[in-house]
Amino acid sequence: MADLSAIIAEIAEEMRFAEVRGKVADYIPPLASVPDTKFGIAVVMADGSLHTAGDAEEPFSVQSISKVFALTLALGAVGDQLWKRVGREPSGSAFNSIVQLETEQGIPRNPFINAGAIVVCDVLLGRLEPREAIGQLLRFVRELAGDDSIAIDETVARAEQETGFRNFALANYMRAFGNVHGSVERVLGVYFHFCALAMSCRQLALAGRFLMDGGRVGAHRVVTERRARRINALMMSCGHYDNSGDFAFRIGLPGKSGVGGGILAVAPGVASIAVWSPGLNPSGNSHLGQLALERLVQKTGWSVFEPRG
Numbered sequence: 001m002a003d004l005s006a007i008i009a010e011i012a013e014e015m016r017f018a019e020v021r022g023k024v025a026d027y028i029p030p031l032a033s034v035p036d037t038k039f040g041i042a043v044v045m046a047d048g049s050l051h052t053a054g055d056a057e058e059p060f061s062v063q064s065i066s067k068v069f070a071l072t073l074a075l076g077a078v079g080d081q082l083w084k085r086v087g088r089e090p091s092g093s094a095f096n097s098i099v100q101l102e103t104e105q106g107i108p109r110n111p112f113i114n115a116g117a118i119v120v121c122d123v124l125l126g127r128l129e130p131r132e133a134i135g136q137l138l139r140f141v142r143e144l145a146g147d148d149s150i151a152i153d154e155t156v157a158r159a160e161q162e163t164g165f166r167n168f169a170l171a172n173y174m175r176a177f178g179n180v181h182g183s184v185e186r187v188l189g190v191y192f193h194f195c196a197l198a199m200s201c202r203q204l205a206l207a208g209r210f211l212m213d214g215g216r217v218g219a220h221r222v223v224t225e226r227r228a229r230r231i232n233a234l235m236m237s238c239g240h241y242d243n244s245g246d247f248a249f250r251i252g253l254p255g256k257s258g259v260g261g262g263i264l265a266v267a268p269g270v271a272s273i274a275v276w277s278p279g280l281n282p283s284g285n286s287h288l289g290q291l292a293l294e295r296l297v298q299k300t301g302w303s304v305f306e307p308r309g
């Protein structure tokens with residue numbers, strides 16, 4: 001394999017000149033105003049070395065990628081009890097779809113669609129105040145990335161709140177089924193702040209190290225090996241909504257996307273990777289982010305389906 005820094009510099013260069021760039025999310029002004037010319041990539045290897053290219057230092061709205069960190073915290077709080085309230089199957093429908101909730105008694109298909117993440121927020125709230133639950137997530141990602149400068153963008157959180165009618169519908173519908181226990185306003189206040197977490201590719205790749213390394217960051221254990229394996233499995237099967245099958249087909253890594261154009265991908269035992277390009281495909285996943293990851297696995301052989309040894 002050629003030098004990794006050279007590989008990702010080459011990928012960043014290709015993405016810089018790509019003509020088809022996808023469509024930037026426009027449901028809130030702070031996302032709509034991000035130029036589609038942005039592209040960043042960061043790779044943290046198992047030996048701790050860090051490789052970056054393009055706009056890897058620029059914070060962007062991680063949106064649904066935060067669902068990975070929220071899920072990790074909720075599993076820490078209630079363990080496997082969570083699976084009584086959230087499924088573990090791909091939904092095969094859009095990230096904000098409501099249709100399955102009616103036939104499935106208010107139990108969301110998985111923790112990475114909006115409905116599932118709203119239940120996760122309800123679990124995390126428990127007896128906490130919303131600002132405590134938000135503080136808990138922020139502390140967690142700061143600790144994972146080893147970077148106290150990570151912050152939540154209040155402008156994005158407010159815009160999410162003002163336009164989140166579908167999320168209000170999802171939360172109210174699940175409340176009617178008894179699968180949201182707390183007040184819908186409080187639960188969504190937490191959910192919208194999680195979506196508004198801002199991180200750079202470098203910070204995100206660093207925060208994903210525990211999923212690369214069997215639940216550990218160096219000597220510090222974040223989750224058990226089994227839990228890290230299971231979170232990776234969910235990212236592989238559900239991390240890109242109704243585009244998850246194609247992501248596995250083309251890239252073959254556990255990954256989680258957000259409508260800010262970021263993707264966190266994990267090559268277990270090998271690398272934690274973050275890419276960012278704000279133009280989205282029709283399923284709400286970064287168009288060039290996926291293409292960049294496809295190029296990376298082609299050049300490195302990092303797909304989990306690649307024969308080992």
Ligand code: DON
Nearest residue numbers: 063064095195257258259284
């Ligand atoms: O809650 C929502 O619908 C938005 N904040 C988008 C979340 C998201 O990133 C979905 N993913 N691709």
